[in-house]
Amino acid sequence: DGGITQSPKYLFRKEGQNVTLSCEQNLNHDAMYWYRQDPGQGLRLIYYSQIVNDFQKGDIAEGYSVSREKKESFPLTVTSAQKNPTAFYLCASSNLGLKNSPLHFGNGTRLTVT
Amino acid sequence: GEDVEQSLFLSVREGDSSVINCTYTDSSSTYLYWYKQEPGAGLQLLTYIFSNMDMKQDQRLTVLLNKKDKHLSLRIADTQTGDSAIYFCAESISDDSGYSTLTFGKGTMLLVSP
Secondary structure (H helix, E strand, O other): OOOEEEEOOEEEEOOOOOEEEEEEEOOOOOEEEEEEEOOOOOEEEEEEEEEOOEEEEOOOOOOEEEOOOEOOEOOEEEOOOOOOOOEEEEEEEEOOOOOOOOOEEOOOEEEEEO | OOOEEEOOEEEEEOOOOEEEEEEEOOOOOOEEEEEEEOOOOOEEEEEEEEOOOOEEEEOOEEEEEEOOOOEEEEEEOOOOHHHOEEEEEEEEEEOOOOOEEEEEOOOEEEEEEO
8 A cells, every 4th residue: 555654653752862854755746844733833844845855844843954865765863952852653555647746645653762 | 924814713603604714825826725623633625626716516515716806715514513623724835946835824723513
């Protein structure tokens, strides 16, 4: 079955450590996205990528970094510079071949930093 | 930035209709979406509507769009306890390069009681 896989589902880190969240898709989608969700909040866009080796900052990119070396993969690194990293992180992808194609989401990674 | 506004909470009885409302701000949005999120999971696309449409029906779901007032609603007929979830409204936004991303509301928590 095609889909988006985020791993791990739960992640715990100590303050001051960088941590990388994995996102893989086998839908052959061109575009991939990272959103952050906090309790009672909507989704806020961190980074997005339309093609391999290219990505753009979203609304809250500070303290995060990404790479897009392969079409299938879009890992997100939460750096120690991110002031409030504990959140639920959602990865998504879409097919640029279809204009305004909807986003397909993974099941998320819940990151807790103490 | 653009804002998408939703009421935060809705409670209905099983069998009743539910209506979730949303207002958006970008008049150039071409597509508007409704997503459903169950606890601890990612977002599932429910339905979407093109901006030149007034209404779209899909089984128990009816989407109404008032483009003049920038108002979108999702009606769920014969609401079931399994419909209890958070529902997100989203509008497509194009950046300066012509790439599209989605801007989400904060979500409406629907609670269906037996």
